[in-house]
Amino acid sequence: MMNIKRQRGIGLVEIMVSMVIALFLLLGIGTIFMTTRSTYGDQQGLSNLQDNERLAMFMLTNVIQIGGYFPDPVTSTAALSLPVTGSYVVAGQAVSGTDGATDIVRARFMTASGDGIANCNGGANTSGANVVYDNVFDISNNTLRCAVNGGNPQPLVTGVSDMQVLYGVDTTSSGSVTQYFAAAAVPNWNNVRSVRITLNFVNPLAAQAGQPATLAFTKTVPVMNKI
Structure with a gap:
């Protein structure tokens, strides 16, 4: 008699083993996907943070450096062009500020x-006459803002939680900064030669273990007409 081998299908054990292997493979692929996605998100957040840092400091630097400027030094002076008014308590004063939970800094020219x-809002003078611009920077709802000549503050950069400002003062008439003061302690605003700004930015990695909630960025800006 001929030996006829009976054909057999895949058993339950083989199916279960295959399913377990497939699940492990899917788990590995899912883990790789989630890790890649998280890494990309972190890199994107850090890139946005760096862009915000550069933009915020660029705007503050541009305006504060021009502080005290006036167009005709031959026939005029800083004291005549920038008289005492509002927050500017000394004729010719270029910058001013207010201390608080988050500081306010002003610059005029x-x-x-x-x-x-x-x-600070990108506007330029086309009035046909000289115009003094008073630029007021503050922080509200994690946004750096600026108002011009008492107008409504305009948002400039998001992700900024706090601003602290110190003023470099020439206390000895040496021509150089000798000490930094908070706004309320500045002895003579016309002796302010630089402004030191510290911006605290929301950390995009704050949810990760060991990461701080904010990251500080500090820059010292010279005042043009006091250099």
Whole structure:
């Protein structure tokens, strides 16, 4: 008699083993996907943070450096162009500030019509006459803002939780900064030669273990007409 081998299908054990192997493979692929996605998100967050740091400091630096400028030094002076008014308690004063949970810093300058010098909101003087711009920077709802000449504050950069400002003062008439003061302690605003700004940015990695909630970025900005 011929030996006829009976054909057999896949058994339950083989099916279970295959399913377990497939699950492990899917778990590995899912883990790789989630890790890659998380890494990409972290890199994107850090990239946005660096862009915000550069942009915020660029805007503050541009305006504060111009502080005290006036267009015609031959026939005028800083004291005549920038008289005592509001927060500016000394004639010719270029910068001012207010201490608080988050500080406020102001810078003013005079522009001539058509000279292309922009205020903190990007506007330029086309009035046909000289105009003084008072630029007021503050922080609200994690946003750096600026208001011009008492207007509504305009948002500039998001992700900024706090701003602390110190003013470099020449206390000995040496021509150089000798000491830094908070706004309320500045002895003579016309002797302020630089402004030291510390911005605290929301850390995009704050949810990770060991990461701080904010990251500080500090820059010292010279005041043009006091260099």
